[in-house]
Amino acid sequence: MASRGKATILDIARKAGVSKSTVSLVLQGSTLIRPGTASRVRKAIEEVGYVYNRGAANLRKAHSNVVGMVINDLTNPFFAELAVGMERVFQSAGIVPFIANTAENPVRQGEVLKSLLEQGVSGLIVSPAHGTLPDAFERIRSGGTPIIFVMRRLAESRVPVVAPDNPWGAFLATSHLIGKGHRRIAFLGGFPDMVVYHERVGGYREALAAHGIAAAEALIIQGDTNRKGGMSAIETALAFNPAPTAAMCFNDAVAFGAMTGLRKRGMEPGGDFAIVGFDDVAEAQHYMPPLTSVAVDTAGLGERAAHMMLNMIRAGTTRAGNHIGAISLIVRDSCGPDVTETRRSA
Amino acid sequence: MASRGKATILDIARKAGVSKSTVSLVLQGSTLIRPGTASRVRKAIEEVGYVYNRGAANLRKAHSNVVGMVINDLTNPFFAELAVGMERVFQSAGIVPFIANTAENPVRQGEVLKSLLEQGVSGLIVSPAHGTLPDAFERIRSGGTPIIFVMRRLAESRVPVVAPDNPWGAFLATSHLIGKGHRRIAFLGGFPDMVVYHERVGGYREALAAHGIAAAEALIIQGDTNRKGGMSAIETALAFNPAPTAAMCFNDAVAFGAMTGLRKRGMEPGGDFAIVGFDDVAEAQHYMPPLTSVAVDTAGLGERAAHMMLNMIRAGTTRAGNHIGAISLIVRDSCGPDVTETRRSA
DNA sequence: TGCGATGTTTGGAACGTTCTAATGCATAAG
């Protein structure tokens, strides 16, 4: 019975002795149908194990209750948190979020985007993969599908963005390091083709300048924004002479990697070298030593992005203002005690 | 042009001066169409910015190229890794995996499952949320949709499972602890309504028995299978007198939590108390101290599950054999040096 | 010239839903 061809609205209409229109009405909870009829229909639905065919429905309705969230790296707990933050909002708004991972690969991102679009998503929230070209997104946007970027933005793009205040976060973090007495401070991780990179390096530079410290370009070390990137970046940093005594990291993953790298060289993060991260992932407070980091209110940003998307969908527009989230520096132990004057000049 | 109503196969047919059937054929790469015609059609497609409507297509075709992966906790890196492992396989098989997170909530899981089904997925890979009842899945299965469980299984369910060799893993890990000289060994985390729990506790018990150690029921401490659960479990464990000197943890997240808990009490994991985890997440080797853990070949399990699903879809069956993956104990520093006889009796 | 074979293209029905307009049927109003 259930095995050959799924049951349709028509089957259950027959079973309940009504027309398909009535069943459809019941399905969408119309108040038009008399309660008695409605419950009879519902019983039939239950009995047949009917599953609604949203594809067929969308064919007529043209708005689809599913949005896509395209994430560049789901194995980074930060993005995982972000994703579940958004998911929560969508779920309670009755719309279904599908998560897709691009593994920082623009080609894969293209495929994923295509699939989502073909599936008829009514909106897209994207954290673009490293190396993405903006035109694909412009095309989607001008095609009428609401789309917004989270965390990352693209240089020449007019897609609305939800992101933390990167320059200010980096400024605060770097200033903290300077306040501890450090003067040779490295910046680890990220690539110049990411806007976020410029924002964070910018904040770092400004902090140095504000304290009259000349930025040493050689201490700005590019690299992948994950643990491995952090390990090799710190390696490079320590090879310089004189070596830096502290590092501002592109994000927490890089910071964790840098810490591991330090230990490999027999140095203890916090004691021998100060590290500050960015994102303040859940792990940061449990790490050894607990990581000083820029908290960006991950869940809050996710929720904000989701709400923005909801509004865009409701309003049927592809435009919206940007949102720059407030940040705060969470001081823990990874920067150790203040560095003394004598040590600094050593 | 693009703004009012998306372009359809018919629009592009008009544009290319052919029939809709021809366009459809081109779209599915049929060799029937003359190359010249095909490229003319393709050009038209490009020009209009046409996006394929998979919903409409599935209406006729009845098999859908999308599978759903339902994960109980995406913020646990272990499951994130598992998900991307599966994703890779699916992607290269030309089918689109949608990831959904249930946040360990059976109600949410129900909603997610419903949505996925309505969307017309051709298969489902699920890591069931804690507290799930099996009947929902049995219904899906008997409805003809291939479904398999990963990592977790349900007691009374006949759904195929891909999981690591839990009993053997726990046996090995516990034996390692015993070999180090520990006799009072706690088991931390998990709940008895999870099959995995029984498997792992079972292995733990067997190891104790094999070495003639009586299991102390009070040292088997239930709790959430995340960091927080680990923190409170170790708390409970240490309150006993005599306190245990080592713990086998349900998974790495619990182990990390337990380590944090130890430090809170002024004890150093590895030195003062031995900890072993389960899963061997990427983080384990970078932790302080590096965590001894049971490696389950996460990516491998994910790939295996994905391939199994692919086969089921191709064969049009809802049945398949279980797969129990081999495990191996990765010894690192979290169990410290051997405990001496005198210390053990202290 | 007619015929089959081969290769390319096409019309139209079908898929499962929504939605508009129309229907039937009470009841209330005139």
Next chain:
DNA sequence: CTTATGCATTAGAACGTTCCAAACATCGCA
């Protein structure tokens, strides 16, 4: 006893695709 008013239900066309069967074109060959 009509006629309007409201409520509950329904027929049928649409949505964008696939696929079958049929049509058309071209060709070689008797």
